[in-house]
Amino acid sequence: MTLDKIKLNQPVKVCKVYTDFVPTKIVQLGFIPGAEIALQRLPSKNGLLYIVLDGFYLAITEEIAKKIEVEKID
């Protein structure tokens, strides 16, 4: 699934980043295969996802989240 489908209390792990569509800055912020992501708040109507990436709190757009493939952590 892609990152925009992430649910509260369901942490995920990045498995693939579509580098052709995602800005380099995203990768440099730590969105690399293996990085753990959790949703901090329910998605708001402004199209921003407030997430925690390996302890780093940030908000990204749903458009970018759609280009990041993730898998659930059991």
Place this chain on the structure above:
Amino acid sequence: MKKKFNLLLLGNPNTGKSSLFNKLTGLNQKVGNFPGVTVEKKEGIININNNCFVNVIDLPGAYSINSFSPEEQIVSDILLKKNEISPDAALVVSDIENLKHNLLLFTQAKDLCIPLYLAINMCDVMDKRGITLDIMGLEKELKTKIFLISTRNSTGIEDLLNEIPKILDTDTSTLLDNSYMNLKTLQKGNKKKQSNSLYRMWLQEINNIPNQNDIKKIQHKEAVQRYRFINKQLNKTLNIDRKKAYDVRSKLDNIFLHPFLGTIIFISILALIFQAIFSWSSYPMDFIDEMFSYLSNYTKTVLPEGVFTSLLAEGIITGIGGVVIFIPQIVLLFMFISVLEETGYMNRVVFLFDKRLKKYGLSGKSIIPLISGVACAIPAVMSTRNIDDWKQRLITILVTPFMTCSARLPVYLILISVVIPDKYFFIFNYQGLTLLGLYMLGILMALISAFVFSKVIKSNFKNHVIIEMPNYKVPVLKNVLFTIYSKTKSFVFEAGKIILSISIFLWILASNGPGDNFKYAEEIIMERYDNKKNINELDYEIQSYRLENSYIGTAGKVLEPILNPLGYDWKIGIAIITSFAAREVFVGTLATIFSVGSEKMDTIKEKMSYQRKPNGELLFNLPTGVSLMVFYAFALQCMSTIAIVKKETNSWKWPAIQFTFMTIIAYISALIVYQTLS
């Protein structure tokens, strides 16, 4: 031998870099711009025992050496030795809570073979967040001396200061192997530059690759390899026990990011800021105004009459007063902004409003300058520094002067009282509705112009909405005071110079005139009225006649053919020119031109209401009055705004463009209004 070198403060945004800069340099700091760009440059000298002089340069916050904004471009250029600032040594500042992400830039700087120290900030929250760190282990892995510091309670700063002179002698070996680099290309192109770091040469090489996608792939590969290295080192040395961590973030986010509650809180904060810069600041501003006016009059009474006294009293003292008067608003606005930034709240504002304002090419942070612009554009334009994206910042600067500032009020009030009937439409008073309409007109034009600019202005840097959400913190008073001090200082010494020069220039134009009419104004008026008026009345007539025949008056007359289609005569033309010093001067100039001798609204209003044009119709009728109000709503009639825009954009190009487009919009709108109504 005395040592002298540059020490760069390097780090991600929100790591406390600027707080550390303030701690290290105290008040020995200089704020300016990096050459050719609008990026703020802060530097300060540390004198260690009189034998080591360190020039500390606070670089803009950057996530990596690859540039995605003008700020990161500066950092990249300096580290890659493409800038005049030599990267002699660097102090990388990171935040204990985001160490992993902060270390990306650190490993890049380290591989450039620059002598480095790593300062890990916010060590005071380690216990609260359940963090433990094996410093010695990490020092060994990163081949770098590490300092655990806290800029909030000054922990570790003294130790760091003592070690700074030794930084040039530190280990400059690299961290990562070069498996991600394409060495073939490197060896071919850069054989001669063996003394340069291999990583620096590689970065220079990849910048020459024509295909952007190829560059992107290489940069991705590099980032992945660096994060693998960082993860490996931190797995051995950093431990975070989330169960022990205590965090108020979620609770506060629930309040501040709530779609309804969050918006209400933000509107309340805006109302408070507005109240402060609109109302509270009026007390010190009135005091400053009276003080300079007293000083000007006092100078005229103690010094002998003449050109020098007039220049001093009416040009220089009035000009300095025109600079000092903005200080209360700047102090108050930056007090609020600094507190909002320090607490981490400003990023929540961006989260709440960014998407909505992005449609107009603005940022979530643009709201503060726009609302502040309703009080005064000067502090408002200065406050755009907090907008991270260059294009959004520029657009905010360009459209903020459309907001109805307090200096427009006297102009609107007098024109409304002369041309708009004091009657009611149901419960609504026409005069009140007109004033409200003028405020709305300003907001509307600001948004329309922002939208147009967002389509017209091209940027080399694409803005991706990635908002860092730092933890909430109690603001540090010293940091707030530093911000206020440096903002006020830079305003007074940079924009102040321009404001003073323009006011002296305007004084010269108003106090001199071509031909004998200006020179013999007194004699001509005395002869004309031949003792039919008392001394005071004669004095007002002389002043009026002088102004009419001064260079400004002549300019008003020259402009008359251009202003006629808007319904204005040369007298209004003079008032428009003089009000370039400040819009409210319009009222005072009309008082002088109509020989009122008093700036009391009622007196001027009375005089204005029976002024007639040569064809016999009233000068200030409905079409002319509304046309003038629309002209003032849109025209950039404020030299101080031009000065501050020059300072903030670091060029004359943008204030020139702004002045031109605002004047054109003002002229065309006023023309349409006059021609339609008359």
